[in-house]
Amino acid sequence: GGFDPTTQKAVWPSTGNYCRGGAYDAALLGCESVAILPQEMSRERFDWLKKIGSEIIATPGCESNVKEIYDKCWELKKERGDKVVILNQFDEFGNCMWHYAVTASAIDEVLRSQLGPKDHLFAYISATGSAGTIGAGDRLKELYPHMKVVASEALQCPTLYNNGYGAHRIEGIGDKHIPWIHNVKNTDVVTAIDDEACMHVMRLFNEDAGKTYLSELGVNKDVIERLSLMGISGIGNMLSAVKTAKHFELTERDVLFTIFTDSMEMYGSRLDEERARLGAYSHEKAAVDWNRHLAGFGTDHLQELTYADRKRIHNLKYFTWVEQQGKDVAELNAQWYDREYFPNHLRRADEYDRMIAEFNKEVGL
Ligand SMILES: Cc1ncc(COP(=O)(O)O)c(C=O)c1O
Structure with missing residues (x-):
């Protein structure tokens, strides 16, 4: 209204x-x-x-x-x-509420169809831009209480990781501040992913020489054809999952779930720019990228968050939201101390549905 x-x-x-x-x-x-x-x-x-x-x-x-x-x-x-x-996605609870209600239900449906009796969901991994998508983690934790929520960002702008700042190339994420709607208390791990690794893997997955190399490694043709469904931040999420798996020494029974937020549809020009910057792609470059950025991707720049680490991240909200954007400090404190604050904001899908139905009725839809 x-x-x-x-x-x-x-x-x-x-x-x-x-x-x-x-x-x-x-x-x-x-x-x-x-x-x-x-x-x-x-x-x-x-x-x-x-x-x-x-x-x-x-x-x-x-x-x-x-x-x-x-x-x-x-x-x-x-x-x-x-x-x-x-309509500001960074402080609009409808954003993370939607992921809590819809994305998490979709993930749960997939997990129910895929998890074997001995498998378990180890973590949900999501980069944070507006911190909407990571909101699905709040619901997943209710369904799979032992699991972890992993937040990813760019190593070149490691705000969660070490209050860092900077320009980076993983479009859609990591905006040098903590969104108002991010339930930081529920984030267990942070990974900072090198944007250069994302750009190299983007080439490996989308250049002909890269696809040929992957097929020589035995990667299934159907999978290769669908690699372009991963945009740059999707590649970042996948690398974050690799890092998480290595750090926690996961086995084939431990399942990680992550999101490919968009596809290569928006990044053809970025491939052209990489060609201009680094020259034509080749079999040798594909071998280096595979070994360095996937097979050999390391466990560096991963932090398991303690209570104090989470508080440090939460406290950053003060500067953006209270000092600059005029939010109430009492509400900021409620985000940390009031256990009902986030559940009350997230469990509102039915109320929204009712309002949508009322609106549609009023306008004759
Ligand atoms: C390409 C891309 N990746 C990741 C994200 C991050 O998602 P969220 O804003 O829900 O944190 C966005 C957000 O718009 C995006 O456009």
Whole structure:
């Protein structure tokens, strides 16, 4: 009820995919939208947004420059007042609630069909951008209480790992801050993944010489054909899973579940850039990439979080959310001390469904 499409524009601040989803929904509903994203995001994202007819605002920097996106939101609010409604995925509980209800149910369904009697789910692994997807971990822990939740980010911007900052190339994740909706107390492990490894594996999986090499190793043809279903952050998640498996010395009975958030559809231009930077791909390069970044991928930059580590990460929210974005410090404390805070925000799918049904009835859908 807070948005009137006849007089207002929906604003979708993001590093790329969320604003694509928002602009798409707006187009379907016949509303106008504004997509805000950093200017260095992949060319395919901008082309796509232009096609869908969204107003596009490019802010300075790359993936990890989310502060600049927030600044632009405040500026828009000041300039256009009630003519815009900001839908901020980083503090919108509907985001992680959806993954708690829907993504976790889908994962559970897959696990039920795949786990043998002696298998067990060891961990759910998710990179964090807005910390929506990792919200599925909260539900999975209720269903599989012994399991761990592993959060991944880029080694070049290791905010969870060591309060670090920096530019990186794993588009969609790791934005130099902790999203308001991230239930940090439920995160057990952090891995920081080198973006250079992701770019090399992207080439191995998508260049002809890479695919030939994989097929010589005996990788099934159907699997090779589907490797392009993994975008850069999907590759990062897969590498995080490899790291986790090695660190915890997992066996074939231990199952890891991770997510491929998008596919190579958005990254053809990144492959071209890598060709220009490092030359044509070859059998030798494929062998190096396989051995260095997959078979030989190490257990470095993985941290099992203690209570104090989690508190350190949680405390970072103060600077972004209380100091910069005007959140209440009492609510920040509730996120840490009130055991009901996150369950109350996450177990609301039925309420949302009711509101959607009411809305549809009201507008005659
Ligand atoms: C490609 C990509 N990977 C990972 C993520 C991270 O997901 P989340 O924002 O749910 O943490 C996003 C988010 O938009 C994304 O676009």
